[in-house]
Amino acid sequence: IEELRQSLTLAELSLNEHFSRLVPPSTVESHHGRPADNNQQQVLRLNIGGDVDFDVRRSHLTRRESYLATMFSGDYDDDLPKDRDGRIFFDFDSSHFRSIVDYLALDVPPSSWTSPTQRPGFYLLARYLGFHCHEPATWRIPAHG
Secondary structure (H helix, E strand, O other), X not given: OHHHHHHHHHHHHHHHHHHHHHXXXXXXXXXXXXXXXXXXXXXXXXXXXXXXXXXXXXXXXXXXXXXXHHHXXXXXXXXXXEOOOOOEEEOOOHHHHXXXXXXXXXXXXXXXXXXXXXXXXXXXXXXXXXXOOOOOOOOOOOOOO
16 A cells, blocks of 8 residues: 555656646636645645654645545644644544545545454544545444434
C-alpha cells in the first residue's frame, strides 16, 4: 500500500503541475464554490494520536463534503488544536486516520485494502468525521444512542 501511495502521490503531483499550466488558478473553483488557491495544495503537518510523521495535502482532506472538509477548508485554521511544534493535533488512532486519508486519495472502498480488524475503527472514525460511507453488510457498527 505504501508503494501504491507513493506512486499515486507522484502521479498527482505531475497532474497538478500539468493542470496548473493549463488553467490559471483564479478561474478554477474549489468544491466550496470559492476560487481555488494554493491553500488547497498546501501540505499540512499533523500529529495524529502522537504520530508526528503525518503530512498530508489539504486537498485530500477537503475532497468530499464532511466535517473533516469543513475543519480543513482554511476558514478554521487558527481554531484547530496544535501541539507544541505547531502541528495540527487530533487524538485519533493514526492507523484509522491514515485509512481515511487513503480512502480520500484513492476513492476506493476500504474493504479492498484494509484488514478486517481495521474496518470497524475506520467506519467509526469516518462517521465521526462526517462521511457517509457504508460498511459491509457482514457486520454492523452500533449506532450512537
